[in-house]
Amino acid sequence: VFEYQKYRRYFAQCGGSLEELVSEELAELGAEDCKAGYRGVHFRAEPEALYRISYSTRLSSRILAPLISFDCHSDQYLYRTAAKMEWESLLSAQESFLIDAKVSDSAIAHSRFAAQRLKDAIADRFREREGRRPSVDRLAPDLRIHLRIHRNRALISADLSGGALHRRGYRLDPVGAPLQETLAAAIIHISGWKGERPLYDPFCGSGTLMAEALMAVANIAPSSLRMGERPPMARIPGFDAGLWDRLRREIDAEALPLDARLVAGSDIDQKAVRAARKNLARLPGGPRPYIKRQDFRDIGSLENRCIVSNPPYGHRLGEREQVETLYKEFGDFLKQRCTGSTAWLLCGDTGLVKKLGLRPKRRIPMFNGPLECRLVELDLY
Numbered sequence: 001v002f003e004y005q006k007y008r009r010y011f012a013q014c015g016g017s018l019e020e021l022v023s024e025e026l027a028e029l030g031a032e033d034c035k036a037g038y039r040g041v042h043f044r045a046e047p048e049a050l051y052r053i054s055y056s057t058r059l060s061s062r063i064l065a066p067l068i069s070f071d072c073h074s075d076q077y078l079y080r081t082a083a084k085m086e087w088e089s090l091l092s093a094q095e096s097f098l099i100d101a102k103v104s105d106s107a108i109a110h111s112r113f114a115a116q117r118l119k120d121a122i123a124d125r126f127r128e129r130e131g132r133r134p135s136v137d138r139l140a141p142d143l144r145i146h147l148r149i150h151r152n153r154a155l156i157s158a159d160l161s162g163g164a165l166h167r168r169g170y171r172l173d174p175v176g177a178p179l180q181e182t183l184a185a186a187i188i189h190i191s192g193w194k195g196e197r198p199l200y201d202p203f204c205g206s207g208t209l210m211a212e213a214l215m216a217v218a219n220i221a222p223s224s225l226r227m228g229e230r231p232p233m234a235r236i237p238g239f240d241a242g243l244w245d246r247l248r249r250e251i252d253a254e255a256l257p258l259d260a261r262l263v264a265g266s267d268i269d270q271k272a273v274r275a276a277r278k279n280l281a282r283l284p285g286g287p288r289p290y291i292k293r294q295d296f297r298d299i300g301s302l303e304n305r306c307i308v309s310n311p312p313y314g315h316r317l318g319e320r321e322q323v324e325t326l327y328k329e330f331g332d333f334l335k336q337r338c339t340g341s342t343a344w345l346l347c348g349d350t351g352l353v354k355k356l357g358l359r360p361k362r363r364i365p366m367f368n369g370p371l372e373c374r375l376v377e378l379d380l381y
């Protein structure tokens, strides 16, 4: 028996600084005993809540089911313990797997070596019993396995999400520096936007903020484009296909028709505009919000809107000055032409925030991958 079967405990991974939000989201979806940890949340869930979470979480990056945890002071011990696990209940010799390993402060010093030993254990077990072994597939493995060893304590988990949940399935055309969907969803969540006034993104890039806003307001399950009758979770022992099906139908039935007029956006880059249009058309119902190629300086006005945006960062060499000027001019635009609006901006750093020349009502540190950014709220009168 695996640990998740005994304790019904799971782990939702998430980006840095989102732990508390994810914890709240999971509790709303039926998780119990949520405990925010480093880049994720531990929780307990019965199958129904677990399925609901897997299908509906907008903010977590992946859901992991712990298989076994043990003290691990050597690679031989890792090998022996892993070789005793019932891998054949998760995987067949014809299928493929991929191991994601991270070790820290432990006798086994290298993640790659740990992954190698775990791989050997799985392969040898299959070879001994069946004469053949599952292969390793880096791109589309049937099973993703997580190995964490911290201070000589090892944890092996199965990924129930089949890869990162931020890949919702609508953004096949990323351009420039797109936001992760989970981070975009978090920004929309924090903004509290519920569709009461139109949302506008003047630096829309590939349209991630607009897409997440539409999906959230229309109650569209974020995994509905990527998880069908047989979700990645279907391979783990104890999966209840009937329950999954009923729940998925129930959740899908709660979706509202998309009103594409609720969001609009623009970007100076024609490629970005094209990508954003394509991506948004992939949402269920294929809404076509108004997306225009336009420099923000040419937008007449944005009054009584919820402006949500992620202006350029200017991290590349030689761009800083230009981006500082852009922030200053965008600040002027907000002051002069956006009466009655609220703006939520994910800004590269506090120095850029200052260039806006507006006093933020709130400043929230947020990680965009490794970059520490600031999400600021500006009330415009």
Ligand SMILES: C[S@@+](CC[C@H](N)C(=O)[O-])C[C@H]1O[C@@H](n2cnc3c(N)ncnc32)[C@H](O)[C@@H]1O
Residues within 6 Å of the ligand: 175, 176, 177, 178, 179, 180, 202, 203, 204, 205, 206, 207, 208, 209, 266, 267, 268, 269, 272, 294, 295, 296, 297, 309, 310, 311, 312, 313, 326
């Ligand atoms: C950080 S990206 C936004 C990424 C977007 N949130 C996404 O998820 O794809 C910044 C965007 O600002 C656009 N941009 C730069 N200068 C602009 C300007 N003057 N007016 C409008 N858009 C501009 C860039 O083309 C780029 O797509």
